[in-house]
Amino acid sequence: MDNPFMVRAIQLSIDNVRSGRGGPFGAVIVRDGAIIAEAANSVTSTNDPTAHAEVLAIRAACATLAAFELHGCDIYTSCEPCPMCLGAIYWARLSRIFFANDAADAARINFDDSFIYCEIARPHKQRTIPMIQMMREQALAGFRAWQEKPGKIAY
Numbered sequence: 001m002d003n004p005f006m007v008r009a010i011q012l013s014i015d016n017v018r019s020g021r022g023g024p025f026g027a028v029i030v031r032d033g034a035i036i037a038e039a040a041n042s043v044t045s046t047n048d049p050t051a052h053a054e055v056l057a058i059r060a061a062c063a064t065l066a067a068f069e070l071h072g073c074d075i076y077t078s079c080e081p082c083p084m085c086l087g088a089i090y091w092a093r094l095s096r097i098f099f100a101n102d103a104a105d106a107a108r109i110n111f112d113d114s115f116i117y118c119e120i121a122r123p124h125k126q127r128t129i130p131m132i133q134m135m136r137e138q139a140l141a142g143f144r145a146w147q148e149k150p151g152k153i154a155y
Contacts, residue, residue: 003098005030005076008038010100012053013078016040023111027053027077029061029070029094036073037061053077054085058092068155069093079106082113083120 005028012026022041029037039056043049054077061070070092079101081089089097103113124131146152 003076005035005074006078006098006100008035009053009076009078012038012040016042016053021045022051024109025053025077025079027057027075029057029073029075031061031065031070031073036064050084052082052085054081055088058088058094062092071095074098079103079111082111083116 009026009028012028013024014026016022016026017024022043022045025041027039028035037057037060039053039060041053042051042056054075057075058070061073062068073094074096075089075094076098077085077100080099080103081097106112107114119127119129124133
């Protein structure tokens with residue numbers, strides 16, 4: 001059964017490839033049965049490795065709704081979200097994720113995210129890009145300031 005929102009996400013991915021603007025990924029954000037934002041991957045055309053369709057659609061939806069959370073919104077994406085996009089979806093508090101292609105389909109055309117999932121499970125110092133903690137005590141001052149700030153907007 002065709003879903004018009006997924007049809008749109010898939011069409012965005014196809015149009016994006018044909019236009020030369022980026023990779024084969026499209027995303028649509030829907031609220032109350034209406035599209036409030038849509039985007040296609042523009043990593044190579046903008047030289048921005050974070051310009052994935054889902055992230056761009058989230059940014060557009062947040063701007064449209066003037067909100068940093070997207071409760072009550074669903075995302076339709078032409079492919080299972082990568083780790084970065086999945087994190088953004090959780091931070092944006094979207095209600096549901098609908099996807100077409102899965103991670104294995106993406107890996108078959110050289111968009112393989114399994115490496116990142118493996119890296120996350122490794123200890124910091126054993127990762128391909130080592131993570132080295134430093135100046136923790138000084139940095140905790142920022143966290144203390146946040147804890148003590150009256151009227152802060154939690155997110």
